[in-house]
Amino acid sequence: MQNARKISEDIWWLGASDRRIELFENVYPVPNGISYNNYLIMDEKTCLMDGVDDSVTGQFLENLEHVLNGRKLDYMVVQHMEPDHCSAIPQLVAKYPELKIVTSAQALKMINQFYRFDPTDRTIIVKEGSSLKLGKHELSFVCAPMVHWPEVLMSFDTATGTLFSADAFGAFGAIDGNLFADEVDWERDWADESRRYYVNIVGKYGVQVNAVLKKAAGLDIKMICPLHAHVWRKDFDKLLSRYSKWASYEPEVRSVAVFYGSIYGNTANAADILASKLAEKGVRNIKVFDSSKTDISEMVSRAFQYSTLVFASATYNAEVFDRMHYLLIDLKNHNLANRTVGLIENGTWAPMAAGLMQRQLETMKNMNVIEPIVRIKSGVSDENLAQLEELAEKLAESLK
Numbered sequence: 001m002q003n004a005r006k007i008s009e010d011i012w013w014l015g016a017s018d019r020r021i022e023l024f025e026n027v028y029p030v031p032n033g034i035s036y037n038n039y040l041i042m043d044e045k046t047c048l049m050d051g052v053d054d055s056v057t058g059q060f061l062e063n064l065e066h067v068l069n070g071r072k073l074d075y076m077v078v079q080h081m082e083p084d085h086c087s088a089i090p091q092l093v094a095k096y097p098e099l100k101i102v103t104s105a106q107a108l109k110m111i112n113q114f115y116r117f118d119p120t121d122r123t124i125i126v127k128e129g130s131s132l133k134l135g136k137h138e139l140s141f142v143c144a145p146m147v148h149w150p151e152v153l154m155s156f157d158t159a160t161g162t163l164f165s166a167d168a169f170g171a172f173g174a175i176d177g178n179l180f181a182d183e184v185d186w187e188r189d190w191a192d193e194s195r196r197y198y199v200n201i202v203g204k205y206g207v208q209v210n211a212v213l214k215k216a217a218g219l220d221i222k223m224i225c226p227l228h229a230h231v232w233r234k235d236f237d238k239l240l241s242r243y244s245k246w247a248s249y250e251p252e253v254r255s256v257a258v259f260y261g262s263i264y265g266n267t268a269n270a271a272d273i274l275a276s277k278l279a280e281k282g283v284r285n286i287k288v289f290d291s292s293k294t295d296i297s298e299m300v301s302r303a304f305q306y307s308t309l310v311f312a313s314a315t316y317n318a319e320v321f322d323r324m325h326y327l328l329i330d331l332k333n334h335n336l337a338n339r340t341v342g343l344i345e346n347g348t349w350a351p352m353a354a355g356l357m358q359r360q361l362e363t364m365k366n367m368n369v370i371e372p373i374v375r376i377k378s379g380v381s382d383e384n385l386a387q388l389e390e391l392a393e394k395l396a397e398s399l400k
């Protein structure tokens with residue numbers, strides 16, 4: 001049975017949620033599932049904005065048929081060619097023989113690469129500034145390279161002020177009936193997952209995201225329709241300002257996030273001692289993460305959120321302990337910059353973790369390591385306690 005939703009005069013949401021999925025992109029845990037949204041504009045011409053993932057294609061095709069209600073599908077805009085929004089292209093082309101695909105030249109090539117058929121003779125190529133008239137509605141296309149793939153287009157319906165924003169402004173998490181962001185307690189239930197989504201998916205491309213935000217600022221936006229999570233019909237400033245912070249690698253929270261890697265618990269102890277000392281010095285909203293238990297995508301998201309980061313690691317086979325090593329690589333891969341950093345290392349015979357972590361931090365921009373580096377030999381000593389006190393003092397000072 002269909003589950004299509006009318007979101008404005010002629011525009012329908014046709015998406016579906018997948019709650020069975022464990023890992024989005026086979027890497028990011030999605031305990032609350034994920035939604036794949038797409039939209040249908042019912043004007044003189046009918047126009048589908050993107051497709052969905054394989055996992056929900058059956059539901060989507062039912063929704064589409066229901067809303068079309070016997071009409072043919074004239075256009076499908078392919079804003080980017082990532083398979084989580086394109087799985088049904090071959091089926092749609094077979095089902096609607098007159099369907100024209102509207103996409104960028106680069107995406108057209110990718111259609112052939114993925115599906116081994118060449119839709120050139122039924123494709124309308126568009127680029128920045130191109131438009132497509134559907135009747136009352138007219139789509140104007142905006143290039144958004146690397147938000148999330150190189151060929152990304154966003155589409156702005158000038159008649160209604162609806163921005164079809166592709167992957168931008170999405171979040172992890174299934175849609176639980178309430179399709180609009182203003183119908184849920186978004187700050188409480190969605191803000192963290194929207195950051196984890198952004199940071200891990202496009203966090204690396206801050207420069208490109210800022211370029212698109214500039215273009216968006218020039219549009220009279222009334223509604224934002226992303227390919228994942230909620231439709232937005234107000235609070236655009238809140239949404240855009242979060243994106244602008246992340247894209248500029250500016251923290252949202254001036255406080256300390258501590259990440260530790262500990263085999264037997266001594267490094268963890270030092271991390272907790274530091275956190276307590278910070279709290280006693282008035283620092284609020286401190287977070288401590290055991291890197292062996294917390295998914296890297298969550299830690300990367302928190303590192304984008306917090307101004308001040310502490311990395312504490314045991315030495316493990318002359319390396320940084322396991323997931324702390326990968327956390328630092330991932331932070332570098334996402335271009336994290338502009339943070340104040342504290343370091344704690346541990347080792348029993350040849351401690352090396354601090355030096356190795358420092359080297360990883362040097363590959364990132366503007367990561368300011370605060371002295372002293374706390375060097376533990378096995379268990380926390382009196383001397384270490386004094387170092388932790390001094391580090392806490394300096395970190396607290398840096399937050400003032």
Ligand SMILES: Cc1cc2nc3c(=O)[nH]c(=O)nc-3n(C[C@H](O)[C@H](O)[C@H](O)COP(=O)(O)O)c2cc1C
Binds near residue numbers: 262266268351377
């Ligand atoms: C497999 C393995 C490899 C280790 N490699 C090193 C090493 O290269 N250098 C070192 O000083 N300690 C090494 N250690 C010892 C731990 O780093 C050390 O005991 C540390 O105090 C553990 O801190 P924790 O209590 O936070 O786990 C190794 C431990 C294990 C289990």
Ligand SMILES: [Fe+2]
Binds near residue numbers: 082148149
């Ligand atoms: Fe994507």
Ligand SMILES: [Fe+2]
Binds near residue numbers: 082085227228
């Ligand atoms: Fe996507």
